Every structure is written in structure tokens, then in C-alpha cells.
Amino acid sequence: DGGITQSPKYLFRKEGQNVTLSCEQNLNHDAMYWYRQDPGQGLRLIYYSQIVNDFQKGDIAEGYSVSREKKESFPLTVTSAQKNPTAFYLCASRGGGLPSGRETQYFGPGTRLLVL
């Protein structure tokens, strides 16, 4: 079945450690996104990529890094520079269509990151 997978479901990070969250999609979508969600909050954009080997910072990119070497994959690294990384991280992808068109984002199941 087509969809988006994220792993792991839960991730624990020690102080000063970098961790990488995986996001894979088999929907043949060009655009991929990473969002952070804090309790009781909406989604805030960390990074997004519209095409392979290209990505743009979102509203809260500091302390995070990404790569887009393959169309299917968009891993997110939470670096030690991110001082408050505890949150729920959602990956999404979107197919083509007009910018204001009805093509929605499709979301993965999310990764919960906790700091030990």
C-alpha cells in the first residue's frame, strides 16, 4: 500500500546527542515536509523540500538539519543545538498540482522524541 512511514515511533535523546528521524514515502510525491507539534499546539514547519537535493527552512529550523538525496526519503536530524527537542514530529508529503489546489498533504504516523 502507498503511504508514509516514520521511524522510530518513540525516540529518546541524551543531552548533547544528535538523533535522526526517518521519513519514507512511496507515493511518488515531490514535496516533503517536517513539522513539530508541542502539546496543545498546532503544527510548526521545520523544513520542507520541493525536489530532490533542495530544501528550505521553515519557521523553526534552528537546531535541525535535513537531507533529500532520494525522492522517497527526507530524514530529519535533531542536533545538540536544539535545546528543547521534546515534541511530536510529523512528516508529510504532497503531490503536484497548483499551489492553491486541492492536493492535500499526506502525513506519517509521527515520532515522539523525549529527552532523557
Add this chain to the structure above:
Amino acid sequence: AQKITQTQPGMFVQEKEAVTLDCTYDTSDPSYGLFWYKQPSSGEMIFLIYQGSYDQQNATEGRYSLNFQKARKSANLVISASQLGDSAMYFCAMRGANTGNQFYFGTGTSLTVIP
């Protein structure tokens, strides 16, 4: 700048009744799309309904309908015949013609359906 505002942090509705979740937006884009998503306690985001800024009719998808008032910049979600499974967080989002592939989300409304 794009902004989505959801002013109802929490809402309660009796089972089988209808409920309206509010969403207002601000944009200078001449063309844009509005989306509603449902987020159950498990965390996944589920797409519910879409409204284009130039659509002549309000969108409907099963028990979901969108009350779109362009002049007031509002896009309220109406859920008819509420079911217990409708209890979740609901997010309004927007994507504009001039914002590329970027979506903007509101802070969400928590809906609880009471038996």
C-alpha cells in the same frame, strides 16, 4: 503573511448533534486553498475536506461541510450527526498561490463528543 486563527481551544457536543468549528484566516494571496484535518489521540493527521478560494459552492464530504465566507475570511467546519469517534483535535490549514508548497496551520480545536 499567512495566518490561521482557531479561537475555540475546546468544544463539546452531544452525540448525534451538529457542531461548528471556527476558522478565520488572513492572506494577501489572490488564490488559496483551505484544508481541515482531524488528529485522533493516536497522533496521525487525517485529511477531511478542502475548499478553494474560487470555488462557487461550499465543500461537502459526507458528514463534513465547510461554511466558507470569503468576505469575512472564515472557513468553518460543520460536522453533522456527531459520533463518538469524532472526538479528536481538528486543525484548519491554508496554502496560498504565492507561498509555494508551504501550509499554514491553526492551533487546533479539541472536540469531545458526549454520549
